[in-house]
Amino acid sequence: MPETAIVWFRRDLRTHDNEALAAAAEADRLLPVYCVAPRRTGDRSYGGPESFRYRKVGPHRARFRRESLAALRSRLRDAGSDLLIRRGRPAAVLPELAAAAGAETVAFHALPGPEERAISAETVAALRDAGRSTRRFWGRTLHHVADLPTPYTQIDDTFTPFKDRVEADVPIRATLSRPSVPPLPAADDPDVDPAALDPGDLPSVASIGGGDTAGSRDLDDPAADAAGPDDRGVHPFPGGEAAALDRLSAYLWEGDHLREYRETRNGLLGANYSSKFSPWLNEGCLSPRRVHEEVEAYERDRVANDSTYWLRFELRWRDFFQFQVLKHGRQFFAPGGLRRREDVDWRWDPTAFERWAAGETGIPFVDANMRELDATGYLSNRGRQNVASFLTNDLGIDWRRGAAHFETQLVDYDAASNYGNWAYIAGVGNDSRERAFDVLAQARTYDPDAAYVTHWLPELEGLSPEQAHAPWTLSADEQAAHGIELGTDYPRPMIDPTTSGDDPV
């Protein structure tokens, strides 16, 4: 009797360097499965002290995930298999499918966040109760969790010593090649329920975003499934493994952009100031080890310099946050963060928060970034730092509210990178120094000709760069001359902008 296995895809939507797929592909028959569990992605409560409700997955990430699933399905179909898509909790879906298809074992990748770990634990228990075995793998980071110099529970809580140790002592494992994918169980096998082989429909953007709940304005729109990216954005790329590998090649080899990455990475406009790998890395369409191998090849063939080093450096920041969330679990998401700070009295002011979220603060550099985020789901690192600092340090609003808003909006949301960076900026992460940004000074430095703010705030076009960054300085006559009325065409600032960055928590 042939051995049958299931590979349970989660945030590892790729066939290259996928250890769970490679292991499961040793079976004679294989069912590749993805579970859509809307209950976990729709409108829900944050949890913990002073809980609040927010939407887990917004339209940008839902669209990117749908494209990534479509791409994976298409690749598996080309290999003679399929991606079976099921709705429901993996703990319910997988034992049922295993029984219907006669599968003995389920292979999957572990994820570091507490919610994902709870899902794995529940699923493993349900499969065990159903008499099925499981095989769990780690494939999320550049450095494998088992190769860390200490157990993850003992890793350093500050980045630099962590980075120095892994850089010096931990080799990066080679990528795994794409396995040849075994066929699905035979439809005429008397032991197989034919329903087990039903491929299932690709989920709509609405169902990925938990669109059965209220308030899903953008998701419920039937046009959402076909909607393309906003052409003002800097991340016009679709989801999926092939698009990720194309971008890797285009960024490094065709465009030769890696050569200058360290100088350009604080940019704001255009696709190539940074790699834009993040959404693919986070949905798992791209393996970080694959990026590393390509960078090594680039260093051999073109140039090894500060920029090539720096891309790996940033991937180690990503690793650091993955291992931090694994180590600290729920404390990572607590109001006082890893430092367990109790001296910060985070404010809750819904009106101020809404103005921030809508890009209506009256401070152009903040507003341009928030409008880019809303329209595209992507934001530069410089932009993220500034809007996060404005919300937490200038407005004093609970950092978790801002992080939850990013969770909804970001196309590249990842629990570890998002909450880790927010906590860092808000001064509650272990590695935080004073992270309050003077947003006006930042605007003048990083957007000296105001091209970025006028790109997203066309109402400020025609003003000099200084005026565009500080429109509140326009006299009544200047406003009339430029056809802009403050308070009508563009908001007055909600705080005194010259105090930004002065009063960190």
Ligand SMILES: Cc1cc2nc3c(=O)[nH]c(=O)nc-3n(C[C@H](O)[C@H](O)[C@H](O)COP(=O)(O)OP(=O)(O)OC[C@H]3O[C@@H](n4cnc5c(N)ncnc54)[C@H](O)[C@@H]3O)c2cc1C
């Ligand atoms: C408040 C805030 C929230 C953030 N939320 C997220 C998030 O949810 N998901 C996410 O992937 N990144 C997040 N970042 C980190 C960073 O802004 C993005 O990774 C980066 O802008 C993605 O663009 P890129 O791929 O072109 O980056 P590049 O500059 O090309 O960097 C290459 C890769 O390195 C990693 N990386 C770079 N900077 C960081 C960083 N500071 N922390 C962790 N990894 C990093 C990413 O995987 C990125 O794709 C956040 C940063 C801040 C300040």
